[in-house]
Amino acid sequence: MTDQTMTIRALDAAATAAEAYITGLDAAPVAATVSLADLRARLDIGLGDTGTAADEVITDLVAAVEGGITGSAGGRFFAWVIGGTLPSALAADWLAATWDQNAGLTACSPAASAVEEIAGKWLKDLLGLPAVASFALTSGCQMAHATCLAAARHRLLADRGWDVEADGLAGGPPIMVIANDQRHLSIDRALRLLGIGTKALLPVATGDDGRILLTAFDAALAAAGDRPVIVALNAADLNIGSCDDFATLIPRAKAAGAWVHIDGAFGLWAKASPRHRAVVDGVERADSWATDAHKWLNTPYDCGIAVVADAAAHRAAMTVSASYMPVDGYAREAVDWNPEWSRRARGFAVYAAMRELGRDGIAALVDRCCAHAATLAHGIAALPGTRLIGGPGLNQALISFGDATDAVIARINASGEAMFGATTWRGQRAMRVCVINWRTTDADIARAIAAVAAALD
Numbered sequence: 001m002t003d004q005t006m007t008i009r010a011l012d013a014a015a016t017a018a019e020a021y022i023t024g025l026d027a028a029p030v031a032a033t034v035s036l037a038d039l040r041a042r043l044d045i046g047l048g049d050t051g052t053a054a055d056e057v058i059t060d061l062v063a064a065v066e067g068g069i070t071g072s073a074g075g076r077f078f079a080w081v082i083g084g085t086l087p088s089a090l091a092a093d094w095l096a097a098t099w100d101q102n103a104g105l106t107a108c109s110p111a112a113s114a115v116e117e118i119a120g121k122w123l124k125d126l127l128g129l130p131a132v133a134s135f136a137l138t139s140g141c142q143m144a145h146a147t148c149l150a151a152a153r154h155r156l157l158a159d160r161g162w163d164v165e166a167d168g169l170a171g172g173p174p175i176m177v178i179a180n181d182q183r184h185l186s187i188d189r190a191l192r193l194l195g196i197g198t199k200a201l202l203p204v205a206t207g208d209d210g211r212i213l214l215t216a217f218d219a220a221l222a223a224a225g226d227r228p229v230i231v232a233l234n235a236a237d238l239n240i241g242s243c244d245d246f247a248t249l250i251p252r253a254k255a256a257g258a259w260v261h262i263d264g265a266f267g268l269w270a271k272a273s274p275r276h277r278a279v280v281d282g283v284e285r286a287d288s289w290a291t292d293a294h295k296w297l298n299t300p301y302d303c304g305i306a307v308v309a310d311a312a313a314h315r316a317a318m319t320v321s322a323s324y325m326p327v328d329g330y331a332r333e334a335v336d337w338n339p340e341w342s343r344r345a346r347g348f349a350v351y352a353a354m355r356e357l358g359r360d361g362i363a364a365l366v367d368r369c370c371a372h373a374a375t376l377a378h379g380i381a382a383l384p385g386t387r388l389i390g391g392p393g394l395n396q397a398l399i400s401f402g403d404a405t406d407a408v409i410a411r412i413n414a415s416g417e418a419m420f421g422a423t424t425w426r427g428q429r430a431m432r433v434c435v436i437n438w439r440t441t442d443a444d445i446a447r448a449i450a451a452v453a454a455a456l457d
């Protein structure tokens, strides 16, 4: 068998399995149906001394993971903020793997470099962010935070005469971070990775609507005094989809000399919707924004997006050069903007998703998910023994079934009809409702409400 034949056979096996997964999404249970122990037992067959034919490896893998692949690509997966995958984005991602392009350097793949450059330009335009801002396509919002906050760290300390890239943080001016008390923990972890540390965090109290309280915010800025300050705001918070009052908070923070960073993992996409963009009014005045393509743009995992208004700070924080790297003065070298060195060509899927939907299609996707989330949340809340305790805000809501919350979620998930996750919010156990998949239909929402009703029975 030739190398090519082997590859084609393996791809055919993968395509057959992919087709079965996609066509089976409506009928298959949404949550996993096998235990981790069973999966381990099936997969751990020992690493043999001799190899296995490529197509057989794929066929065996597909059989071994049966029941352990959730329906997260389907329309009734409402657990966590996990977007679907648009057809063109999925296909482009297959090609990214097939072409095996290293998108770190333009010389390795001029096509990956050009596609990413155009995708970045379109993204900034779509999200209403400054055209001159720099960007990076990272593994996710977590690394987008790390990238943006590395730029913030550079600018704040360089302005005080401290070269953090050369000298590190020890002995330098200590940075303070003022953040929404409902922030996602990826902000905290970015601070850990950057050596700023979580003790630098001053969480600011929020109201019942999840938005930072202005008096608490002003007090935090005053407490910072002359220290270099990063302000981290939510667009939107992961539980109830609430966005901070950017139009009020950002000018105040900037007047105090702070760098303003936005966790816009999913909520920043409201900017793409004429119907919903008012909730993120003023967000474009921040200094940096972290979001995800694998959430509301519905590209496959993984792809985060970091955008930085101060391109010089961004570049200073990330740039590298080595004698073996060819330099092309006209190229945008991803390695100068990204925390990774070698990296997947994520731009293909991002470019494809934006072309497939266009501006109107992306706005319609955001609008449809928000409408579905509201119908789902209110539909469940109308059932006996049920309370809507948060939202709906954008595409998020929180439902309580009282003391039975975890048990009810377990019954819904065991039914296979839909999948939800649990959380504790302001001291109460709750079921999270998140709709963020282009595949979700009216029928899916009705089926999910029926599944919750059955679980309550």
Ligand SMILES: Cc1ncc(COP(=O)(O)O)c(C=O)c1O
Pocket: 081, 139, 140, 141, 142, 143, 184, 186, 236, 237, 238, 263, 265, 266, 292, 304
């Ligand atoms: C509000 C928010 N911020 C950050 C993240 C982290 O994003 P990622 O998993 O892409 O790193 C998430 C993940 O769901 C999120 O909801």
